[in-house]
Amino acid sequence: MNWGLIGASTIASEHMIGAIRANSGHDVVSVLSSSPTRGKEYAAKRGITASTTSLDDILNGSDIDAVYISTTNEKHLPQAMAAIAAGKHVLCEKPLAMTVADAATMVRAAQDSGIVLATNHHLRNAGSHLAIRNLITTGRLGEVLSIRIFHAVMLPEHLRGWRIDNPLAGGGVIPDIVVHDADTVRFYLGEDPADVVAQELSGAMGVDVEDSVMSVWTTPSGVTVQTHESFTHPFAGSGIEVHGTKGSVIARNVMTQQPVGDILLRTASGEKSIEYSLHNLYERSVSKFAIAVTGDGQPAATGVDGLKSLAVAEAVKKAAVTGQRTTVDYGGY
Ligand code: NDP
Numbered sequence: 001m002n003w004g005l006i007g008a009s010t011i012a013s014e015h016m017i018g019a020i021r022a023n024s025g026h027d028v029v030s031v032l033s034s035s036p037t038r039g040k041e042y043a044a045k046r047g048i049t050a051s052t053t054s055l056d057d058i059l060n061g062s063d064i065d066a067v068y069i070s071t072t073n074e075k076h077l078p079q080a081m082a083a084i085a086a087g088k089h090v091l092c093e094k095p096l097a098m099t100v101a102d103a104a105t106m107v108r109a110a111q112d113s114g115i116v117l118a119t120n121h122h123l124r125n126a127g128s129h130l131a132i133r134n135l136i137t138t139g140r141l142g143e144v145l146s147i148r149i150f151h152a153v154m155l156p157e158h159l160r161g162w163r164i165d166n167p168l169a170g171g172g173v174i175p176d177i178v179v180h181d182a183d184t185v186r187f188y189l190g191e192d193p194a195d196v197v198a199q200e201l202s203g204a205m206g207v208d209v210e211d212s213v214m215s216v217w218t219t220p221s222g223v224t225v226q227t228h229e230s231f232t233h234p235f236a237g238s239g240i241e242v243h244g245t246k247g248s249v250i251a252r253n254v255m256t257q258q259p260v261g262d263i264l265l266r267t268a269s270g271e272k273s274i275e276y277s278l279h280n281l282y283e284r285s286v287s288k289f290a291i292a293v294t295g296d297g298q299p300a301a302t303g304v305d306g307l308k309s310l311a312v313a314e315a316v317k318k319a320a321v322t323g324q325r326t327t328v329d330y331g332g333y
């Protein structure tokens with residue numbers, strides 16, 4: 001499968017180009033950048049044959065089967081719609097779009113055209129999260145009562161651009177990190193958070209966008225979820241805990257891009273360390289996408305999954321701004 005990169009981004013460079021090439025028979029053949037010079041340099045440095053500033057160039061290339069969209073968030077909608085119209089399968093970065101309504105437009109267009117639209121939620125591809133989900137679904141924790149998510153990090157210096165000062169490009173910790181946590185909770189529980197309360201902060205790093213948020217969600221089955229996302233915490237570390245009537249999972253350092261972290265299962269029998277697969281998260285995302293393109297199954301996270309994680313993030317933002325308990329609006333999905 002030949003891929004076109006839409007966006008000469010950091011995530012493509014640090015993770016996705018390698019992940020695509022690690023899948024046998026897959027290569028990156030072209031990259032789109034808004035800057036001809038940067039695009040050329042980006043391509044040359046990473047062994048990509050072609051670079052272009054024209055979306056049409058990439059989409060009209062008969063040698064390209066799929067595109068990976070990793071531009072800033074406001075561009076995901078128009079670029080995905082153009083790719084779908086051109087018959088290219090789309091793996092799009094999170095947040096899928098700027099609004100749930102836009103995400104729904106993308107999902108509908110892909111469905112109508114028979115195109116695979118996937119969201120690059122990497123965490124549900126992690127061996128650690130697959131293992132925790134397995135503990136939940138096999139009943140080892142009993143009935144799940146609550147989940148706590150610790151996702152307050154220090155935004156690396158090289159990512160302190162549009163994320164901290166440009167709401168029009170989708171900046172802010174809510175679109176950046178809350179979507180990942182929402183997707184992880186949905187992946188674990190197989191149900192969608194129903195309503196949320198939240199408070200946000202800005203100013204420590206974010207200009208015109210929030211740089212920290214805490215929220216509490218409830219699910220239809222009565223699970224309460226407590227989350228903390230931030231760009232400003234150098235030493236907090238990440239983690240997730242799932243507490244049930246028969247056991248608790250306490251996982252540390254697992255809300256990351258690497259196959260790392262520790263999982264502890266605590267039950268009436270004592271404490272036990274849980275082993276898990278250490279495969280590359282992004283390689284699995286590409287692999288599941290490729291299988292879906294062949295018509296066999298679904299990508300790890302579909303377009304609808306991207307829409308739903310965005311819907312939770314939208315509700316968190318609304319709740320934080322209004323101070324009101326807010327129902328999550330999934331736009332009919
Ligand atoms: P970057 O800021 O690296 O890239 C976004 C855009 O900014 C690029 O498309 C590029 O525009 C432009 N750009 C990048 N570097 C430079 C530079 N040095 N000078 C000028 N312009 C530059 O963003 P990220 O890679 O961090 O994020 C891109 C997308 O991926 C976002 O939607 C984000 O939410 C998502 N993401 C997902 C992650 C995951 O694990 N799933 C992790 C990180 C990000 P152009 O293409 O026009 O050259």
